[in-house]
């Protein structure tokens with residue numbers, strides 16, 4: 001099992017690879033700075049917090065949201081980015097350059113590296129190759145997506161004022177969905193959380209993940225039918241079936257969109273005060289008509305919070321806050 005350096009209140013210079021590195025206190029610190037970065041962004045304030053800083057955005061996998069969110073976060077604070085998209089097609093990687101060498105090159109040009117890759121563990125490999133700058137995991141295959149979980153947790157905290165004593169529904173591709181893996185780790189840091197996991201049986205959490213999460217004390221209830229949804233969930237976290245992780249189209253088609261949020265479903269099983277979240281992109285698993293429902297936050301606060309939290313995280317890791 002991977003060993004990650006704990007943050008323990010000291011963000012400066014730390015790689016951000018997994019939610020396992022955080023304590024509730026660390027989340028409290030980042031949330032309180034996020035309250036401030038939110039004001040900077042909302043009021044279009046000139047900020048020089050990251051002036052002089054350059055961050056490399058090294059994205060081996062398709063991304064528009066997370067890439068845009070990091071780029072905007074850095075620019076909001078007066079920093080600059082080096083944008084490397086699809087290096088496997090457009091850079092020296094085509095010539096056979098190793099990941100380690102690519103990392104060493106970009107740490108010479110910049111103060112931090114944000115990396116997304118299709119293979120689990122790549123962010124950690126990158127962090128090991130970097131000697132001078134922190135590395136931030138923006139999604140490593142079916143592994144983790146820690147900054148997404150930070151924004152998800154912040155969104156939940158904003159609504160309920162706590163991250164303990166919550167009942168949640170997480171639905172979709174629990175086997176391959178890295179955002180789910182990081183979010184469950186985050187919710188496991190707090191007491192008395194119960195998560196209903198709704199998925200087709202082919203897309204349940206892996207046995208390894210399930211055992212790991214249960215050991216951390218969180219209550220997980222696996223269900224395969226929407227009639228077993230709890231009536232009192234504080235939030236629903238819907239996810240896309242991760243097509244790119246399937247070997248062939250047929251197996252994907254067999255399990256895609258088994259559970260679609262419709263007005264009827266929300267009416268029958270949703271509570272009045274809950275929120276409905278999704279990391280995006282969605283591909284049919286929440287009907288567009290739901291967007292108007294005040295409980296649907298995925299295209300509203302949840303997406304905005306991504307930029308605010310990344311502003312706070314980058315500034316903390318670069319020692320600017």
Ligand code: NCD
Nearest residue numbers: 065066139179240279280281
């Ligand atoms: C998620 C991802 O890349 O894991 N998207 C994102 O970061 N906004 C979720 C997904 O692709 O389904």
